[in-house]
Amino acid sequence: MIRHLTRRMSHSHINEPNFLQMVNIFFDKASQYTGMRPEMLEQIKNTDTVLQMTIPLARDDGTITFHRAYRAQHSHHKLPCKGGTRYSPNVDLPEIEALAFLMTLKCACVNLPFGGGKGGIEVDAKALSEAERERLTRRYALELGKKGFLSPAIDVPGPDLGTGEQEMAWMMDTFVSHHPKNLNGIATTTGKPIELGGIPGRAESTGLGVFYGVREFLTDNYYMEKVGLSTGIAGKTFIVQGFGNVGYWAAHFLHKEGGKILGVIEHNSCVFNENGIDPDDLKNFLVQRKSFNGYPKAEIVKDQNDVYARECDVVIPAAIERSINGTNAGLLKCKVVAEGANGPTTPLGQEILEKNNVLVLPDLLMNAGGVTVSYFEYVKNLGHIKPGLLTKRWGAKRNQNIIETIAKLKNLDTKEAVAGLKRVQYTTGASELNLVYSGLEQIMTEAVQETKVTSQKLGVNLRIAAYVNSLKRIQDSTLEGTIGL
């Protein structure tokens, strides 16, 4: 018996440009500030290569379902193409193209040496058994590999909405099984489990990157004065939409730094508590119960817009595209929107927010933490060595020597000399996780700084500034690539 899929509606009822048109609108606006030739802009804008296919899936009950599947390589200005893999009933080609386009811009914005790519399957992954997910994922990887859309040199998928480390492991394993002589086969996906070549910190990286990005704005006098907030994260209030990988981790790090998570919006229920919610406690509840319904430590709210309309300082949309749009942007009472998701604010939504003096921190900058740590994982896989392994013990010994020398000079014993230092910082050297966090913080803060500078220099909003910086980098690399042709 053969079954077909029904598509679940999500924001498709909004009478505004679709996701791809949205990205094109932002791109066209930013283009005016670049001084670049129209032919160059056209070359950057268009998707380079697209694969679309239908994958049959043998279900556990003996039936077969058919699933549309895609991978778009938006830009080859640098290789490999990099970007996530989305499993959702709403996946279609324009959505994948929009996401791949954003990957090109995002990687350039934070200066990673990748072109943009994105893939996806039209499927409700939550409705599949683990065995079904494995069969579907392995078949998808096989087809991608056969057609030049999966390899460490050309196209390296990572996780996105609806996928995680298990899918990345299956995809990598499928590739490696078919290319046993490829020494770098393990680098063909990122976001893998650590024991299969993954890197510590990838799971939380996008949310942690959102945290670093938010911190760089909330601690900046210029921006906080503009929106009428005091500086600092402690005591600031947050509402988060989407409590998956990105939303949960962003909430976790903000809460740890003294931020108050007032509300969380999920697709099937929302919670609100003006005294704050512990994100770890809420996550445990959600994992067990699959919905917030029955959560005893907060008010359960049915309608997402009822939560959006509550007072708070920062809203973090971290679910899907077009969540903040012409129908609800006017409800928001926050001062800052920090985009954890890709494309969560429509052009009309942004216009309304700006009219209401809400500062919008754009997706390609704020959620770049995931692909940044994927880059670290990719480099680790190509290097076939853990980051920091060669220098770890040497660093610890050097620190120990410095401390002993200071102690001697000051006539202290070593314990007194290191009072106030964290023991781990001087006796063990940097762990892999220390290095990942430190590299991520460096890349995020540098990109935020560059975006602020361009925004203030051109007098444009932060989204346009981030696009302008990206476009200039892509132009430079495209021109470099054509020298000598």
Ligand SMILES: NC(=O)C1=CN([C@@H]2O[C@H](COP(=O)(O)OP(=O)(O)OC[C@H]3O[C@@H](n4cnc5c(N)ncnc54)[C@H](O)[C@@H]3O)[C@@H](O)[C@H]2O)C=CC1
């Ligand atoms: N995972 C990653 O490393 C990165 C993800 N992103 C973007 O962040 C967003 C979220 O991705 P993940 O957290 O990885 O996905 P996820 O699948 O782990 O979590 C998404 C969460 O949003 C919820 N959700 C879905 N539709 C919703 C709706 N209409 N209203 C409220 N909640 C809804 C889901 O139930 C789920 O809990 C996506 O836009 C993705 O493209 C961006 C950069 C990297």
Ligand SMILES: O=C(O)CCC(=O)C(=O)O
């Ligand atoms: O790590 C990756 O390649 C996935 C990142 C991604 O999909 C994104 O940033 O939207």
